[in-house]
Amino acid sequence: MSSSRFGQAIQQGEFLLTAEITPPKGADPRAMLALAQQLKGRVHAINLTDSNRAMARMSPLAASVLLHQAGIEPIFQLACRDRNRLALQGDLLGGAALGLRNVLALTGDPIQVGDCADARAVFDLESVRLLQLIQRLNNGLDCNGKPLPDGGTHWLAGAAVEPQSGSFSGLERRFNRKLENGAEFFQTQMVTDFEQLERFMDKLGRPGGKPILAGIFLLKSAKNAQFINRNLPGVKIPEAIIQRLANADHPLEEGIRIAAEQVKQARQICQGVHLMAVKAEHLIPRILDEAGIPPLN
Incomplete structure (x- = not known):
């Protein structure tokens, strides 16, 4: 198990709080770090996205290291879209050497939805096989099963799950494979x-024995x-x-109230929340205050 603050919170059974920040489009990290500082002490860890929606951004590895150096716990998102297994292994070993401990293994959004349509997708691995690679590195083996000369890494690996999937059998198969790996x-x-979500927790989440953090999204307007309803597959925000x-x-104030209500709902159902407030991350502490979630000790 990781010695990270986030890992300790998992071990201690705390209600887990994470948030998401998008690395900058350019090379200046100051705005990103300022946002992260506003979330320090309110969430256990901050996700740094990996060119989310296939939009070119600063490396999440570099962004995660910058947060780590500032004393803020990062979750390094790592997508298979842009890297083969050599590059994935290199980033994982480099991140471990630089003090990172938390990683979220993702397949990655398709190139076509982003702003670099001429880029070539890689997808040498996908999220389950990336989890296998991380597990192998933690066990002191490289991508070919050969021993690492200095022993294993200590990644706390996480994965994404879609409780609102239209195919329960597909959801069950992928969820169990991620657990096994x-x-x-x-x-x-995003939970709507x-x-x-409660059915997923009853049938898969609680029996799986690992914490589930419900995705809560700040809606800014109708x-x-x-x-979002038009452009995000599988998401259906209720008409009410x-x-x-x-x-x-x-x-926007109503959106904060709705998000806070959803945090309260999630607290009755699962082990944590993952807060997403695109271009309004500074409002996440207000959502938590409205939901009655105090600052972390």
Whole structure:
């Protein structure tokens, strides 16, 4: 098990809090670090996305190291889209050498949805086989099963899960394969159906024995919610929530209230929340305050 603060919180059975920050489009990390400082002491760890939605950004490895150096716990997101197994192994060994301990293994969004349409996708591995590689490195073996000269790494590996998947059999198969290959925590995609989340927890999440963090997204307006419904496969924000946002005098304030309500719901169902507030990460402490979640000790 990792000696990270996040790993300790898992061991101690705390209600887990993570948030997501997108690394900058350029080479200046100051705005990213300032945002992260606002979240310090409110969440156990901060995810640094890996060119999410296939939009070119600063390396999540570099961004994670910068947070680590600033005394803020990162979760290094690592996607298979852009790297073969040699590069994946190199980033994992480099990250371990630089003091990183938490990694989220992802397949990655398709190139076509992003801003570099002429780039070539790699997908040498996908998320389950990436988990296998991480487990191998932790056991002191390289991608070919040969011993590492200095012993194993100490990654705390996590994975994504989609409780609202239209195919329960597919969800069950992928979830169990990730468990079998070393996933120690799961962060869900954006949750909009808490009854479905509860069914997932009853049938798979609790029996799996690893913490599940429900994805909570800050909606800024009815237009924002409608855009997500049109463009994010598998996400269906209920019409009642869209109407609340549309009828509100201050839609962003209503969005904060909705997110806080969802944090409270998730607290009754699973072991944590993963907070996503794109371009409004500074509002995450307000969401937590509204939900009655105090600063961390």
